[in-house]
Amino acid sequence: MNYNWDWNVFFKSTGIGSEIYLDWFVSGLGWTIAVALVAWIVALGVGSVLGVMRTLPNKLLSGVATAYVELFRNVPLLVQLFIWYFMVPDYLPESAQVWFKQELNPATSAYISVVVCLALFTAARVCEQVRTGIQALPKGQSAAALAVGFTLPQMYRHVLLPQAFRIIIPPLTSEFLNIFKNSSVASLIGLMELLAQTKQTAEFTANMFEAFTLATLIYFVLNMSLMTFMSWVEKKVRIPGMMGGAK
C-alpha cells in the first residue's frame, strides 16, 4: 500500500471558501476549550457545594451529596451524555422542547448538552477532592473556629475552605486536565471539537497520520500549559511557612 506523507496538508485548501485544514484544527481547539472551561467553572461550583455538604453534621444533606457522587461516578460518561442529549430534552416543557430541538443551532444544543453533562460528571469528582481536603485539616481548626464564636458558614468561608482548596490544588489539576480530555466525547454527538475536526481532516485528505499527529501534539501542549499554569497558581497562593513551603 502506498501512503503519501504530506506535512503540508494542513496548509492546503479544504475547498470550502478560503479555508485551509489548519483552520479546522483551530476552530476545533476553540470548541474544546469552550466546552472544558465553562464545564469546569460549573463543576467547581457544584462540586464545592457538594463537598461541603458531605462534611456537614446534617445527615440528610451529607446523604444527598453521597448519593450524587455514587450515581455520577458509577455510570459511564457516554451513557450520561446520551441521557442529557437524547433523553432529557424530551421531558422538557413543550415550548422549551421546540426551542432546544428546532430553534437552536444543532451545534449550540450539542454544546449545551455536553457542558451540562461534563459539569455534573466532574462535579462528583471535585466533591470528593473538596471533602478530602476539608477532612485532611486538623480537627483543631474547626474546633477553634467554633470556640471563637464563628457560625458554621463563617467557619467554612474563613477557616476551612481557604486551607482545603490550597491542599487539593494538585488533584484538582488532574481533574481540570481530565475535563479537557473528556470533552472529546462531544465528537460523538456531532459537536465539531478537536477530535471531530481531526477525524474529518483524516477522511477528507487521507493523510490520517499527519492529522492525528497534529491532534496529539495539540492535546499534549494544552496539557503541559495547563499543568504549568496550575503549578504557578499553586505557588502563587501558597501561604509562607505552611504546607511544603519549606523554602
Next chain:
Amino acid sequence: MDFSQIIPSMPGLVDGMLMTLKLLALSVVGGVALGTVLALLRLSSNPLLSGFAKAYVNYFRSIPLLLVITWFYLAVPMLLNWITGTFVSVGAFTSCLVAFMMFEAAYYCEIVRAGIQSIAKGQENAAYALGMSYGQAMRLIILPQAFRKMMPLLLQQSIILFQDTSLVYAVGLMDFLNAARSKGDIVGLPHEFLIFAGAVYFVISFGASLSVKRLQKRFAV
C-alpha cells in the same frame, strides 16, 4: 416508561455484555502486563530505558482515550499492512483491544511503580545478598508483595476501565451500550433501553467498588 420490552431483547443485550466483559478482561490482563514491564523500565538505572517509559506514560496520559481508540481503529490495519505486506482485516475488536491495552498500561504503570517503590529497600538488598539475580528478586520477592499492596488501586482502575469500554461506541463495536442503543432503536423505546444500560453499569461498578473497599480493609496491615 415501558420496560417490558427489555426481557425479549435479553439475548442481544447479553451478547453485548459478554463483548464488554471480554474486552475488559483482555485489556486488564494485557494492560497490567505491559504496565508492569513499563514500571520496571521506569525504575531501571539505565536513563534510556527509564526515559522511554516516562515518555510513554506522559504521552498516553495527556491524550484522550477516545482519540487513541479512533486513531488505532484507522491505523492498526494500515500498520499491519505495512509490516506484513498483505492486506489483513483486523476488525474493530482487535484494534480497540490494542488501544485499551496500550492506553491503560500507562495508568497501570504508575500504580505498579508506586507499589514497587513502597516495598522497603531492605527486601531487595536481602534478595541480592542471598545471591538472587535481578529477575529472581523481582519475580519472587518484590512483585508479589507489591501486587498485594496495590491490588485495590489496580481494581479501582479496572472499574474505571469497565466504564470506559463504552467508548468503543465510536467505532461501532457491539458492546453492551451499543447493543442497548440499537435494540432500543429497533423496538422504538430508546429512552428505556438507555436508562436500563445506565442502571446495569451503575450496579456493576457500584457493587465492584464496594467489594474493593471491603478488600482494602481486609488487606490493610
